[in-house]
Amino acid sequence: GDSVTQMEGPVTLSEEAFLTINCTYTATGYPSLFWYVQYPGEGLQLLLKATKADDKGSNKGFEATYRKETTSFHLEKGSVQVSDSAVYFCALRNTGNQFYFGTGTSLTVIP
Amino acid sequence: NAGVTQTPKFQVLKTGQSMTLQCAQDMNHNSMYWYRQDPGMGLRLIYYSASEGTTDKGEVPNGYNVSRLNKREFSLRLESAAPSQTSVYFCASSKDDRGEEKLFFGSGTQLSVL
Numbered sequence: 001g002d003s004v005t006q007m008e009g010p011v012t013l014s015e016e017a018f019l020t021i022n023c024t025y026t027a028t029g030y031p032s033l034f035w036y037v038q039y040p041g042e043g044l045q046l047l048l049k050a051t052k053a054d055d056k057g058s059n060k061g062f063e064a065t066y067r068k069e070t071t072s073f074h075l076e077k078g079s080v081q082v083s084d085s086a087v088y089f090c091a092l093r094n095t096g097n098q099f100y101f102g103t104g105t106s107l108t109v110i111p
Numbered sequence: 112n113a114g115v116t117q118t119p120k121f122q123v124l125k126t127g128q129s130m131t132l133q134c135a136q137d138m139n140h141n142s143m144y145w146y147r148q149d150p151g152m153g154l155r156l157i158y159y160s161a162s163e164g165t166t167d168k169g170e171v172p173n174g175y176n177v178s179r180l181n182k183r184e185f186s187l188r189l190e191s192a193a194p195s196q197t198s199v200y201f202c203a204s205s206k207d208d209r210g211e212e213k214l215f216f217g218s219g220t221q222l223s224v225l
Contacts, residue, residue, distance in 0.1 A: 032212050034213065036214075042218060042219075043115075043201055043203075043217055043219055044201070044203075045216070046214070049213060089153060089154065093212050097142055097159075097161060097205070097212075098159060098169070099156070099203075100156070101153045102153055103151060103152060104154075
């Protein structure tokens, strides 16, 4: 079945450090790919998305590129801030409109 | 614009009790979903509904029932709660139009079953 595997955390970085969170997926057909972010006590919010191969999603300094050849959608940010501390989820939406999520990666950024 | 509204926010049940989690969206979305979130497990799909009057099982449907009352509302029922159902539950909806594929989440229900 369809699934998402993402890098386990927790991840702790100093402010202004470079961030990478790895995500790979398994799916038939051509899924859409997403990164969601969850702040403490809240529901998930869409961070960015890509709907076809080689698309790059970007938002708030975060980027991820849909790589079909490696079935990956890694999240990157060049310089993290304390306000980026949250849990990040990689997800896919398959051709049946079902969404599948990874296990989440907790990020803590320290000043 | 309220988005996705879930009630209650917190609930404590004893083993064997029943309850219904309510969810409503005001965005005229076709699809609605129920997820549970557990530490180290991420979000797992319990049930989803692609349109009014239709429901389908997700990854972890056992012990749950759902009802898509109308286009706005999608409820989740625990008939006989078990400690394994202690979790945070999220309702979500999506529009499904091409280019509009994203989930909107409610703020969650924290359920403890003793």
